[in-house]
Amino acid sequence: MSPRPADPDARIRLLHAAARVLAEEGAGALTTRRLAAEAGTSTTAVYTRFGGMDEVRDAVRQEGFSRLAASLDAVGRTDDPVRDLVAAGVTYLRFGLGEPDLYRAMFLDPPRGPDAGVVGHGAFGRLVAAVRRCVEAGRFTDPGTDGTAGWAVQLWTMRHGLVSLATVGLMPMEQVMLHAQDMSVRLFVGYGDDRAAAEASVARGMAAMPPDSAPRSAS
Numbered sequence: 192m193s194p195r196p197a198d199p200d201a202r203i204r205l206l207h208a209a210a211r212v213l214a215e216e217g218a219g220a221l222t223t224r225r226l227a228a229e230a231g232t233s234t235t236a237v238y239t240r241f242g243g244m245d246e247v248r249d250a251v252r253q254e255g256f257s258r259l260a261a262s263l264d265a266v267g268r269t270d271d272p273v274r275d276l277v278a279a280g281v282t283y284l285r286f287g288l289g290e291p292d293l294y295r296a297m298f299l300d301p302p303r304g305p306d307a308g309v310v311g312h313g314a315f316g317r318l319v320a321a322v323r324r325c326v327e328a329g330r331f332t333d334p335g336t337d338g339t340a341g342w343a344v345q346l347w348t349m350r351h352g353l354v355s356l357a358t359v360g361l362m363p364m365e366q367v368m369l370h371a372q373d374m375s376v377r378l379f380v381g382y383g384d385d386r387a388a389a390e391a392s393v394a395r396g397m398a399a400m401p402p403d404s405a406p407r408s409a410s
Contacts, residue, residue: 201230201232201236201240202240204230204231204232205226205227205230205232205236205237205240205241205247206247206250206251206254206293207230207292207293208226208229208230209221209226209229209247209248209250209251209296210251210254210255210292210293210295210296211229211292212225212226212229213248213251213292213295213296213299213300214291214292214293214295214296214299215292217299217300218244218248218300221244221247221248222244223237223238223243223244226244226247245303248300248303249302249303251293251296251297251300252296252297252300252302252310252311253310254293255290255293255294255296255297256297256310256311256313256314258286258290258293259283259286259314260313260314260317262282262283262285262286263279263282263283263314263317265282266278266279266282266399267399271392271395272321272324272325272327272328272330273325273328273330273379273384273388273389273392273393273396274392274393274395274396274399275321275324275396276321276322276324276325276346276396277375277392277393277395277396277397277399278396278399279317279318279321280346280350280371280375280396281368281371281396281397281399283350283354284350284353284354284367284368284371287350287351287354287358288354288357288358288364288367291358294354294358295355295358297311298351315343315347318343318346318347319339319340319343321343322339322342322343322346323339325379325382325384326339330379330383330384330388330392331379331382331383331384332382332383334382342378342382345378346378349371349374349375349378350371353367353370353371354367368397371397372393372394372397375389375393375396376389376390376393379392379393
């Protein structure tokens with residue numbers, strides 16, 4: 192009797208199921224038996240692909256930030272750094288709104304181990320570099336290295352807050368982009384940009400990607 196072929200989609204189903212349980216019920220509800228049942232596979236498949244629940248949770252977090260990085264990599268670069276900063280923000284927002292369970296699991300499930308938090312550092316580094324590019328182009332006033340990182344924190348907080356409010360039903364989805372556009376202009380003017388230039392760049396950035404561009408799944 193030949194061995195049963197491996198299910199190539201099992202890993203993705205397990206990650207989707209784990210993200211859903213983590214987002215809706217928390218880590219306490221995520222057990223091997225529950226995960227296998229949610230994904231329509233066996234407990235053996237969980238152990239074979241991940242080893243245990245801690246590894247599953249780490250894999251969910253890694254999967255989320257990997258997908259986010261891939262989405263940000265697809266954002267085109269132009270000669271307008273402020274437009275590009277906004278376009279990356281729109282990509283972030285659409286990612287979070289398009290993958291609400293995965294997004295919530297990425298941020299609500301605490302990382303474990305001394306190096307666990309490093310997985311998200313790449314995304315923050317991209318944002319710091321994008322802000323620095325606006326400074327180097329003369330659009331934003333130079334606040335120094337610490338100030339640039341501080342502005343990146345403000346921008347990430349804005350985007351994360353909008354996604355979080357929308358995904359738990361406290362803000363209508365259709366208002367997310369409207370608030371993102373208005374808040375971006377206000378922040379950029381505060382960073383030293385000319386208001387007319389900021390409004391023009393933000394408008395271009397908001398229109399940079401089609402409405403259906405949010406990633407919904409991964410291979």
